[in-house]
Amino acid sequence: MFTLRAAVMWTVNDFPAYAMVSRWSTKGYMACPVCKEDVTSGWHVGKVCYLGHQRWLPWDHEWREKDKEFDGNTERRLKPREWSGDEILEQLNRLDFAPFGKTKNVFDTLVGTILDIEGKTKDMIKARLDLERMGIRRGLWMNRDSDKARRDLAFFSLKPNDKKEFLKFVSSVKFPDGYASNIARCVNVDGGKFTGLKSHDCHVFMQRLLPVGIRHLLPEDVVKPIMLLSRFFSQ
Structure with missing residues (x-):
């Protein structure tokens, strides 16, 4: 006879499960487990949104000054302080498990918006109306030249001809065996x-x-952050 002891070394969870294992709510105005009480959030487009992301950038980064491209405010704050393990244990009485992000969710949102795919894009009418309410990004407001308001194609979405060019490029790419599946089969050029x-x-x-x-199909100020995001997924 002997005493068997077991220990949980780590777990991998999605974001909703994070709330259960950490006891930190992942819903509402303070859902960010990193910023905690220092989060910047508000009610936009019928849901809680999290703003102020420029505060994570280096102090002299050019995007800190671009108020019109973000939420209308020049960001002067430093990033939220990092909590120590002892502080987290004291506050939550649990270990701080990191959430597991899903690349596919980011892909669906980003590519859906670039291609302006109905049901996938985040450039919705509600979002346009919310920009008007906030008084920012006038170029993305609803067009009311006629009797009915319409949502014009945004500068960060591909025009029809550019969309076809992009999809044809993707369908022409071939990868070595085992690197990826045949992505060309997943491309619907006519359906966009x-x-x-x-x-x-x-x-x-x-x-x-x-x-x-996209590097020659979209404006430079759109391509640059997308390339930085792609570099992040390459790390």
Whole structure:
């Protein structure tokens, strides 16, 4: 007879499960487990949104001054302080497990917005109306030249001809065996969308294809942050 002891060394959870294992709510105005009480949030487009992301940038970063491109405010704050393990244990009485992000969710949102895919894009009428209410990004407000308001194509979305060029480029790419599935089969050029992409395919797409495919089709101030995001997924 002997006494058997077991210990949990780590877990991998999605963001909703994070709330259960850490006892920190992942819903509402203070859902960020990193910023905690120092989060910047507000009610926009019918849901809670989290703003003030420029505060994470270096102090002299050019995007801190671009108030019109973000929420209308010049960001002068430093990033939220990092909590020590002892502080987290004292506050939550639990270990601080890191959430597991999903590349596919980022892919669906980003590519859906770039291609202006209905049901996927985040550039919705509610978002446009919210920009008007906040008094920022006038170029993205609803067009009311006629009797009915309409949502014009945004500068960060591809025009129809550019969309076809982008999709044809993706359908022409071939990868070595085992690197990724046949992504060309998932391209619907006429329909202007992708179908059947697996999580790994989305990861490869974000890393390799997206920054190359859009660099000559979208404005530089749109391409640059997307390339930085792709670099993040390559790390």
